Amino acid sequence: MTTTGFTDSSASQLDGSGFPGFSEDVPLDLSGITEGSERALLARLIDRTFDDFADTAAAVGYCSHPIRLVGHSDTVDPVTGEILSSFSSAEAPLGVLYRPCGNRRADVCPACSRVYARDTFAMIKAGLTGGKTIPDTVAANPLLFTTLTAPSFGPVHGPRARNGQKIGGRCRPRDKTPLCVHGRPVGCMAIHDDHDPRNGTPLCDDCYQWQSAIIWQWWAPELWRRTTTAIRRAIAARLGLAEHHLRQVVRVEFTKVAEYQARGQVHFHVLIRLDGPDGPGSPAPLDGDQLGACVRNAVTGMIMEAPPVDDHDQARILGWGTELDVKVVRDGNRTDDPDRPLTPEQVAGYLAKYATKDANSIRPVARPPAHLARLEATARDLGRRALRHDPVSPYRLLGKWAHMLGFRGHFSTKSRHYSITLGRLRRARHRYRQLVARAARLGEPVDVSQIEDQLLADDVETTLVIGSWHYQGTGWTNPGDEALAIAAAARAREYGQWKASKINNW
Known part of the structure; x- marks a missing residue:
């Protein structure tokens, strides 16, 4: 198995047919959706823009708060000056170009933080076992x-080890319970578990x-x-x-x-x-x-x-x-x-x-x-x-x-020479998406296992992209879109965990 932030050489061995989340009997979890979001989702179905949203959401990896851009760009051959292709935001499925927010925090964007975690895992693992230019x-x-x-x-409450276990011991046992200068006990005979709300709190706020x-x-x-x-x-x-x-x-x-x-x-x-x-x-x-x-x-x-x-x-x-x-x-x-x-x-x-x-x-x-x-x-x-x-x-x-x-x-x-950089992994993922898109247009197969060196090459691009883009806003404009994107990201994480468990069992 090759674990990276942008590709998986074992993907071709798993078509996902055994993943329970692909069944029609297991819909996305939208239990927390609001009434307004539900109406917005129905409106997407009625005006027939749902497929456009689905394509856009997949393109940004089901980001919770994607960035919206308007403008256009031209891809130019730097030698001849020939315009090879052009793209305008008006051509995008929803009429606006959406890009992932890229936030690493799981509480802000579960989808983008997962990408960041996978890149970080690839970067760390390369420095441990090699690969990715190491x-x-x-x-x-x-x-x-x-x-x-x-x-x-200052002393704080928290779980304590006992008999080789991380929890089960008394917090701060004392034979006698002396008081601090503020009249509060300096000991605690309670047994805190990992979810005790007192964990981390000082025994005495004035002493801390x-x-x-x-x-x-x-x-x-x-x-x-x-x-x-x-x-x-x-x-x-x-x-x-x-x-x-x-x-x-x-x-x-x-x-x-x-x-x-x-x-x-x-x-x-x-x-x-x-x-x-x-x-x-x-x-x-x-x-x-x-x-x-x-x-x-x-x-x-x-x-x-x-x-x-x-x-x-x-x-x-x-x-x-x-x-x-x-x-x-x-x-x-x-x-x-x-x-x-x-x-x-x-x-x-x-x-x-x-x-x-x-x-x-x-x-x-x-x-x-x-x-x-x-x-x-x-x-x-x-x-x-x-x-x-x-x-x-x-x-x-x-x-x-x-x-x-x-x-x-x-x-x-x-440190500088520990491993490959996250920026280089992001560039490789961008090249991979371009390669897959081109192969799809031409109807050609892509052998991911044979192109890693090409994706990670630190060379200069052979084409020049010239464009004018403007920031329009952040987030989905339809309140139902965000709820659906978050639910789809959760299902994608479930699939990723299922696929990893299958590969590791082989």
Whole structure:
């Protein structure tokens, strides 16, 4: 099986005839549709534009909030100046050109976030096992799966492990229940499950360091940047090299995603790979355990000073939390050990899943938890204080990121040479669609398994597209269209999961 963000070489082996969602007895789930949307869908059937909508929805991958464009474009041969083809939005099925919104957040657009997750999975997996322009020999390089957490800003409620299980233990058991300075218990004998609304909430709101929690969140991207430098220095020291000579012997590559914890702080899941001097796939001078020791030393010793917000604030010393987890996925000697708890595919899927989430992933839609609302309010207040104190303060944009609880970093990042870029995968998918459309017009078959190198080629296009396009708006103009697109996207996800399960069982 070849898993990519734009093609699947096993698709020809599955016609979908066994998928239960293709049956007429299993309609799309429109149980939550409003009366107005239902009338709009009926209007589509009456005026016979439903087929036009269906074609448009399929073209944008059942995006929930597609972008509407009006205009025209010409495809020109750059050598002769000949116009090879022309296209106008008036020729589109609905008279407007619809394009996918491309939002990575699953709570905003399930369809586009799924595409983003698949691209992220392909990008991560290529850096683990090769493919997509990365040599297969990269599968032998040492690899770590590391989780870095935020420090504690005060005790909070949450599930606790017991007897090897993630839940079942008491929250904060105490033989005697002493009180904090504000008269509240410092212990909790409750057993919280994963869905307990108290998870992440402080035992005492007045003891909790709300401002420090936001300041740490604001500087978390910079803390990670400095940590990568510290890891390289630790490796250089272990090899007895000067830091500026390190790239002549070894290269450190990584990819990471951020995930919000129930208390509102992000933690980072990171894949760290060690390559030789010639890049991905070249032999590394350390094994996984030695690399893990360097990472632990760098993380535990990493601190940085955060400046005060204003004259009424103070500087803070920031570092990582004590819950550091460093697992060796590969040690550089074997890659086929069935007793290892992690596989590259598992890790890639895990990281891709979290790449589509943000702060909203821990916010119930109906009623956000009070502690998250207070963190957001604290971020806005600190941003206002920073602006009053100094217009060029490093915290001047903190209020803008209050909805993210102060975190301003990208949720998915990678080092330059870890793997293929997401942009290159998007270009390949665009070329693939063009190739399929051309083959359909000419009645020619397309052998997907034979064209991957052509799709991923980083060459210059042989044609020039000149056009004039204008933004008309975002979203479906018919209220029933969005409901149907979301339902169709859900069915497409079900089909994708069904197809993957069939392939994996072969």
